[in-house]
Amino acid sequence: MSRISVRGFAVASATAVTTVGAVVGVASGAPQTSDDNFEATAADTTLLADIPAGQHAQVQTVSLAQQADAQANAADVAAKKSAEESARIQAAKDAKAKKQAAEEKAEQAREAKEEAERASRSETRDSSDFVVQSSYSVAEVQAMARQMIPGDQYQCFSNIVDHESTWNYQAQNPSSGAYGLVQALPGSKMASAGADWQTNPATQIKWGLNYMNDRYGSPCGAWSFWQANNWY
Known part of the structure; x- marks a missing residue:
């Protein structure tokens, strides 16, 4: 009902x-x-029926609609948080991948450089590979140096020799006694590279290269020191 x-x-x-x-009341004479x-x-x-049936259905419909809206809003918030978390995770993965790729690239470059240096060293000639002459021009001495010194170190070596002797393998400092292309002091130190250290520029180049490698790591290391101190 x-x-x-x-x-x-x-x-x-x-x-x-x-x-x-x-x-x-009328029959008994009581007042009407x-x-x-x-x-x-x-x-x-x-008062027994406070809300009509039609209005009660409308209230239920409104309540269901509000619940649906609340659920939809909650779903949107959850979806947004999930998307943000996924984006954060992906960004972290991308950054890690980029870092790894950069490290691998740097390692490859380092290995390539080392390989080039090894190849350059293997292609260099020793002082004994040159025919001994009675005299040498500057161009001939420079040609020897180019063949004995790794390509990436030649310019640094050349810079030092330019300042020390201007490529004169018989240059001698009258006050100090320094001698040769690299102005070894005393000149007799170069005997460790060959007995002909006074007359053979190849022997002087060999000794100078060994000296720079041992003391400064390379001719370029020696040149950096020379620029700061005007000697090496």
Whole structure:
């Protein structure tokens, strides 16, 4: 039974009860109930059904819609957080991959450089590879040096020789006694590279290269020191 039916039943019942009371009151001589009391009694009975059936359905519909909106909002927030977390994880992976690629590239470059240096050294000639002459021009001495010194170190070696002797393998400092292309002091030190250290520029080049490698790591290391101190 719907609330409308309950209301109708309640009103009908109240009407019947009131009518019977009125008849009994008349028969017994009791005072009659006024029409106002009858209407008030009938009105009071309507409290049994406070919300009509149609309005109750509307309230339920609104509540379901609000729940759906709340669930949709929660789903949007969760999806946004998930997307942000996925983006963060992907960014971290990308950064790690880039770092690894950069490290691998640097390692490859280092290995390539070392290989080039090894190849350059293997292609260099020793002082004994040159035919001994009675004299040598600057161009001939420089040609020897180019063949004996690794390509990436030649310019540094040349810079030092330019300042020390201007490529004169017989240059001698009268005050200090320094001698030769690299101005060894004393010149007799170069005997460790060959007995002909006074007359053979190849022997002097060999000794000078060994000296620079042992003391400064390379001719370029020796040149850096020379630039800072004007000697090496």
